[in-house]
Amino acid sequence: MKLTLSDEQARFGATLHDLLDAADVPAASRAWAAGDAVPGCAVWRRLADAGVTALAVPEKWGGLEASPADLVVACEELGHHALPGPAMETVAAVPALLAALGGAAAERWLPALASGEALATLAAPPWLPYAVDADTAGVSLLAARPAGAADLLASGSPTAAARLPGATGATGAIVARPARAAVGVWVGVVGEAVASVDPTRRLFELGPGEMLADDAGGAVGRALDLGALACAAHLLGAGRAMLETAVEYAKQRVQFGQPIGRFQAIKHALADVAVGLEFARPLLYAAAVTLTPRDVSAAKVACASAAHRAARAALQVHGAIGYTEEYGLGRWLTRVRALMAAWGTSSDHRARVLATLTAQAEPWS
Amino acid sequence: MNLDVDADTAAFRAEVREWLAANAPAAPLPSVDSAEGDAAHREWERLLTGARLSAVSWPVEYGGRDAPPMHWLVFEEEYHAAGGPVRIGQNGLFLLAPTLFGHGTAEQRDRLLPRMARADDVWAQAWSEPDAGSDLAAIRSRATRTDGGWLLYGQKTWSSRAAYADRAFGLFRTDPDAERHRGLTYLMFDLRAEGVTVRPIRQLGGAPGFAEIFLDGAFVPDADVIGAPGDGWRVAMSTAGHERGLSLRSPGRFLAAAERLVDLWRDSGDSALAGRVADAWIAAQAYKMHGYAALERPPGPHAGSLGKLFWSELDLALHETALDLLGPHAEVRGSSRSGGWLDGYLFALAGPIYAGTNEIQRTIVADRVLGLPR
Numbered sequence: 135m136k137l138t139l140s141d142e143q144a145r146f147g148a149t150l151h152d153l154l155d156a157a158d159v160p161a162a163s164r165a166w167a168a169g170d171a172v173p174g175c176a177v178w179r180r181l182a183d184a185g186v187t188a189l190a191v192p193e194k195w196g197g198l199e200a201s202p203a204d205l206v207v208a209c210e211e212l213g214h215h216a217l218p219g220p221a222m223e224t225v226a227a228v229p230a231l232l233a234a235l236g237g238a239a240a241e242r243w244l245p246a247l248a249s250g251e252a253l254a255t256l257a258a259p260p261w262l263p264y265a266v267d268a269d270t271a272g273v274s275l276l277a278a279r280p281a282g283a284a285d286l287l288a289s290g291s292p293t294a295a296a297r298l299p300g301a302t303g304a305t306g307a308i309v310a311r312p313a314r315a316a317v318g319v320w321v322g323v324v325g326e327a328v329a330s331v332d333p334t335r336r337l338f339e340l341g342p343g344e345m346l347a348d349d350a351g352g353a354v355g356r357a358l359d360l361g362a363l364a365c366a367a368h369l370l371g372a373g374r375a376m377l378e379t380a381v382e383y384a385k386q387r388v389q390f391g392q393p394i395g396r397f398q399a400i401k402h403a404l405a406d407v408a409v410g411l412e413f414a415r416p417l418l419y420a421a422a423v424t425l426t427p428r429d430v431s432a433a434k435v436a437c438a439s440a441a442h443r444a445a446r447a448a449l450q451v452h453g454a455i456g457y458t459e460e461y462g463l464g465r466w467l468t469r470v471r472a473l474m475a476a477w478g479t480s481s482d483h484r485a486r487v488l489a490t491l492t493a494q495a496e497p498w499s
Numbered sequence: 500m501n502l503d504v505d506a507d508t509a510a511f512r513a514e515v516r517e518w519l520a521a522n523a524p525a526a527p528l529p530s531v532d533s534a535e536g537d538a539a540h541r542e543w544e545r546l547l548t549g550a551r552l553s554a555v556s557w558p559v560e561y562g563g564r565d566a567p568p569m570h571w572l573v574f575e576e577e578y579h580a581a582g583g584p585v586r587i588g589q590n591g592l593f594l595l596a597p598t599l600f601g602h603g604t605a606e607q608r609d610r611l612l613p614r615m616a617r618a619d620d621v622w623a624q625a626w627s628e629p630d631a632g633s634d635l636a637a638i639r640s641r642a643t644r645t646d647g648g649w650l651l652y653g654q655k656t657w658s659s660r661a662a663y664a665d666r667a668f669g670l671f672r673t674d675p676d677a678e679r680h681r682g683l684t685y686l687m688f689d690l691r692a693e694g695v696t697v698r699p700i701r702q703l704g705g706a707p708g709f710a711e712i713f714l715d716g717a718f719v720p721d722a723d724v725i726g727a728p729g730d731g732w733r734v735a736m737s738t739a740g741h742e743r744g745l746s747l748r749s750p751g752r753f754l755a756a757a758e759r760l761v762d763l764w765r766d767s768g769d770s771a772l773a774g775r776v777a778d779a780w781i782a783a784q785a786y787k788m789h790g791y792a793a794l795e796r797p798p799g800p801h802a803g804s805l806g807k808l809f810w811s812e813l814d815l816a817l818h819e820t821a822l823d824l825l826g827p828h829a830e831v832r833g834s835s836r837s838g839g840w841l842d843g844y845l846f847a848l849a850g851p852i853y854a855g856t857n858e859i860q861r862t863i864v865a866d867r868v869l870g871l872p873r
Contacts, residue, residue: 135504139500203500385870385871401861402861404865406861409809415789416791417784420788422500423500432784435777439778484777484781488764491780492761
């Protein structure tokens with residue numbers, strides 16, 4: 135049993151933190167939101183040099199084939215700095231999907247993903263109705279059931295869990311539906327843009343282009359689980375950043391003749407944030423070990439909830455200054471709001487946890 | 500990282516599971532806070548001790564197995580999953596014993612621990628006083644020097660289990676002139692001694708789960724001082740850490756409740772409460788994984804405060820959700836359907852208060868963990 139970071143993993147996280155700290159991510163984020171991805175891509179290239187984009191790529195395609203725990207360490211740091219760009223897609227879900235598809239698709243894109251030449255994005259309704267940054271990504275994939283099949287599936291679905299990729303076979307919770315159409319994977323054709331609450335998340339509808347696979351439900355489900363795990367880590371990192379920022383602000387901001395951090399109302403709100411983050415982390419690490427749908431869902435729910443609590447408290451501690459675009463707290467706050475709903479909402483993931491629990495008796499450990 | 504369980508731990512889990520299946524009481528014992536229940540729970544502890552299961556992490560010479568901490572977590576998981584009785588000895592086992600291991604003498608350990616394990620001595624806590632609750636350092640009960648020991652005067656209150664316990668431990672002021680955190684001494688005393696009057700107090704649930712203790716010259720020999728006279732605050736804070744954290748409330752208790760909650764939800768078919776059921780189960784799982792992770796590195800000095808905030812809220816969430824699932828049956832006491840949840844709910848209500856209120860814990864976290872100005 136080991137549920138803490140190794141020294142090497144801790145050093146990896148610290149290295150990425152230093153790299154991002156020196157990279158002026160706030161300026162890159164402003165440019166990214168305005169449609170200029172150049173500074174942001176420069177940061178991504180530095181991350182690629184540090185190995186981040188190669189983590190989930192198998193060695194045979196130039197990757198590091200690292201453990202999901204290493205991936206979680208990196209993703210937490212990306213969230214800690216609210217880096218712009220399709221992070222979960224590029225470092226986790228798309229490499230996992232391409233590796234599972236193998237063959238020409240893997241050969242075509244994985245080396246470029248590993249080296250950082252290309253960013254990747256993914257649309258996979260219902261978890262991911264839009265592809266983030268499809269205008270910048272070198273690889274845009276669409277994973278979906280053929281038109282019409284989704285409606286058929288939804289009509290017979292007792293819970294949200296049934297709509298989740300991987301829910302059927304992986305858990306045994308949902309009755310198999312013979313009418314269920316297979317999940318296909320296509321190269322995405324970039325369509326309409328929509329705006330996100332997080333201005334650095336540039337959302338696009340994707341249409342189906344070249345078909346890469348016609349029956350890839352298992353591979354898509356596993357890729358989405360890895361993406362949800364990465365998203366949970368990102369949320370935890372964002373939550374940690376907001377706690378740190380709020381603590382520093384509370385030490386400096388003086389009202390009534392004293393730092394506001396001396397008031398119990400402030401202390402207790404931030405203590406609750408610390409508790410939430412402290413107890414979400416072990417679930418994240420456990421999910422990185424097992425990668426089971428249940429554990430990934432538990433981690434996503436806990437990290438989203440902890441990050442949301444951090445966002446609310448941090449904004450309240452900062453007061454009006456935190457509500458401004460200029461101050462920058464909003465980079466994390468809007469990221470958290472966006473990611474709470476992406477990669478499966480908390481309702482989706484709660485339903486999946488219950489579906490796995492009630493389908494079969496789980497042993498105690 | 501991995502979640503691998505070594506063969507030794509797996510074998511231990513199997514042994515505990517098998518033993519509990521064969522020996523755990525089929526029906527709940529009478530309330531531990533009754534004369535009948537007191538006797539039944541002591542009898543149960545003797546049975547546990549016979550199997551060397553009452554304190555598995557203790558050294559062999561005191562009745563334990565020298566087992567690694569992981570085994571203790573495993574024991575707790577199995578114990579609660581099997582619906583094992585309330586541990587009547589928990590004040591001693593989980594709070595006093597760690598203090599004796601950390602600050603006591605070999606003589607004290609030899610004399611006290613085996614009797615504690617068998618529940619020959621059941622221990623009560625004697626911390627709070629009428630004017631010293633959250634502000635524990637304000638205690639005024641005093642111990643004055645006498646030949647070969649100390650004489651106790653004053654009043655303790657909210658003393659858990661004191662109504663039926665044999666002995667108690669707590670802090671007494673031995674130097675009235677010292678600054679308030681100094682001049683305190685950690686003492687153990689006999690609840691049946693001359694000069695000790697115990698007045699049971701009925702709790703919300705109706706049973707006398709705690710008591711007032713009036714002290715009028717009760718004698719404590721020097722051998723029953725833990726640590727140095729005047730060093731009691733430091734010694735007590737180590738016990739407070741145990742009381743708040745993993746030691747007192749291990750994950751097993753909440754995991755078992757979470758599993759029962761999921762069963763209750765499945766039977767109820769109440770889809771409106773699904774989210775709360777899932778959240779409670781996830782939180783119990785988080786506490787379990789946090790506990791496993793805590794075994795790998797020495798917990799920070801204030802880990803107990805973070806943990807106490809988490810488990811006390813978790814306990815309430817589990818039981819409140821269960822009562823909401825039970826609907827109008829939730830108010831019925833003593834029924835097989837709702838009784839356990841209702842008793843558990845009443846117990847959970849005390850969680851944010853005892854072992855240092857959650858407000859005190861939040862302040863500790865903010866000051867000591869986050870470094871906010873004091």
